[in-house]
Amino acid sequence: MKYPLKLHVNQRTYNLEVYPSQNLRDVLREELGLTGTKEGCSTGNCGACTVIMNGMSVKSCLILALQADGKEILTVEGLSTNGQLHPLQESFIDKQAVQCGYCTPGMLMSAKALLDQNPNPTEEEVRDGLHGNICRCTGYVKIVEAVLDAAEKIGQ
């Protein structure tokens, strides 16, 4: 049996009906077509499905969709506003922090949550803050550089 669900995603409200077993990731991807949020493992380890829920970064594969009822969700599609890239997105481009790109949305969302809480992180704090997101391409080096660069830009 399906249950009603009210989701606020990227400042838009959706009234849905979902099964209790559906997780937030699948609802975002399959019901709302927001496929920027990626599927990589379904066990909460890879971080490709990271979104921000009420200000906290969460692995959306570990959140039942009904747990997100009434919550504010931000996905990578909502990161840029009025066609203007978020400083993190700009820095990921400028610092060449993107390779295959499959981890990138989740990485951006974790980085945003990190900078929201700690606007001036050290290199060590960024490495620590991103350790829930696996990237198999980059060795994280340019990703960490990009997050530090974005922090500087946001601070200015």
Next chain:
Amino acid sequence: MSELNVVGKSVKRYDALEKVTGKAPFVYDMFLPDMLWAKVLRSPYPHAKIIKIDTTEAEKLPGVVGILTAADLPKTNHGAGLIDEPTMAIDRVRFVGEPVVAVAAESEDIAQEALTLIDVEYEELPGVFDPEIAMQTNPPSIIHPDLRSYSFSPVVPPAFDDDKPNVYNHYKIRHGNLEAGFQQADVVIENRFTTAMMQHCQMEPHVAVARAEVNGDITVWTSAQTIYGIKQMLCDALQMSSSKVRVIVPYVGGGYGGKVEIKTEAIAVGLAMKTRRPVRFAFTREEVFTSASVRHPSVIYVKDGVKKDGTLVAREVKVILNGGAYSAYGYLTVRNASFGAVGTYKVPNFKLDSYGVYTNLPIGGAFRGFGSNQVCWAIECQMDRIADHLNIDPVELRRKNLLSEGEINVSGETTHSYGTKECLEKVVEEIGYNQPKGESKGPWKRGRGIGLANKYSIAPTSSCAIIKLHDDGYVELRTSADEMGQGSRTVLAQIAAEEFNVEFDKVKVVAGDTLITPYDQGSISSRTTYNTGNAVRLACEDAKRQLFKQAAKKLEAPPEKLETANGRVFVKGSPDRSIAFGDLFIPTMFASGKVLKQGAELLGKATWYQFASAEDKETGQGTRVVAFYIHGATGAEVEVNEETGEVRVIKAVSAFDMGKAINPELCEQQIEGGIGMGIGAALYEEMAFDNGAVLNPNFMDYKIPTSREIPGPSNVKSFIVEANHPDGPFGAKGIGEGVTISVGPAIQAAINDAVGIRLGDMPMTRERVFQALSRKKA
């Protein structure tokens, strides 16, 4: 060479904007209207006969639309070179995870439930897992009794051994006189080394979406790195003619060698043909571990004869690759792994035997480095042991034995574009090899070490490219080079921009659709920049020839006096005599675009074929065995906890010779990523088994490095060395695979420097380090 405008510049990636906004298309994100979901029932046994398959109950489940077994498919195999693998098990299963029955249903949950209703009766056969047991003359099981009847590639045929029925390929290199070499030696040193089975762990799991068209054609979207290879394997597996099969590869969420075979495609197509509806077959993470290909675990014996001064006079290498249930790309890994022992050192007397051995484990295939990781691990560790024995500094020992430009290597090829020495010296300096070690803190001891690597790229091989010139001055490049993160679209667009002297953003890349984009052998073997890059250059030249012919009349100058820049054709030396591409086109009636009066379109096309000499079957000698060698060195600084065996990498420095960096920052990406993946291989990653079943098929139990395990930007340094290759585009070779190879040996040497233990088995897990420390104390 004249001054370059775009090549050699770190332009920002072509694909970055799409990827940071979440808009980049990946197949895992595809959901077609009316689409069915596929799930596969897999063998629970490592080796068994299939007695009976009963799908009656599953068929009755509401929502199940189609069920597929081998009986529905042509009884033909596929493979990369040795054609030994069925799409779905026929009568026999050879590894835990082999596909037996596939179901297409209205939802993923229904498909999953249907699997529980299928009854398969098996009769177990003895499993063989240890390659040294499997390669005996009388092994517990012969895994492919029909081996001799399989068809194979005529280009690089496999060699079998009469007394080793599970060996699917045996490659030999013979150079000089081994016996005489050992007689000259003052010391003979022999060691055994091993490496573990690794999974690529691409962030995007394997996935295909297939649609059977009404006219009998099929269209497949897949996350793959060899678009034309996938098409060919599909044609082989399903007995379809090539024009009926269209393969589309958008962006690929990581490849590393693991997306070169049909793991999902043929099953998705089979179900789509049966149900007449689109089918999505997406691996779970667990299936990636159990049923995709893996890096061959290896056992490698190295026996060296050395003079007291450290000069190598003889080397004998035996490489045993645990190939798993089917040969796949492994049939070629067996040959190409050998080149790890070829590309770095001068050895006057040399013998190598490399074996690919069937076992009842997941399939060993291509994995970033393609066998060189295993062989260079053994060779580099062995060099350190020779240094220990002779009490010579390991770096000095290497300097003494490196090849030189112009020297003949043990494959009989002339060495050129050899940047090893420069890379080694750069790393010695940058890692502070000769500086005092950092201070120990409690049980944490510090050490530094260096490892070398070489990585050949395959030959013969070919790539094609098509260039179309637009009336607005844009240059369109059509390529089938797969974009899996390595930056192929960016680098190839840079080459086209350079050839036409336009800004980088005036090049449009159309990629990854076999209906539109021309043949390419695939994004494998670090080959794209060199091979597809050459094809792009040649296609640009072809397009320019046509452009200049058309412009010659209008500019009243012969074609050879013309050049192009910024979407215009100029008379050389006369900046005021020029014509825009668009002015070669004439307007048509109404607002219906422009047309060329002759030739329809300005299209350039080219094939780049990299020749290879056929090497001698008994000695492996040839004049051009590989396309090129990448060379390089990595230095690592580590801390080792003497009490627990834990190893932390504090700093890593790599210098690599890629011929010419078309885009230096993208080369840094490859170096840094190679360091990261190399640290995973060196310290953590090992698939574990119980009776052929993977015990750690998830990221909780199979640990890959996070941002905590890999040093941050302050402590990772990349250096680019450019030993221009005469045949490469702008002198470029490749870079993708080289770096991972050198990281393990460097960490091994650093651990020894810290705590005085020599490890020979990779990964150097905390447990292995602890045990070695305990042995040392005892």
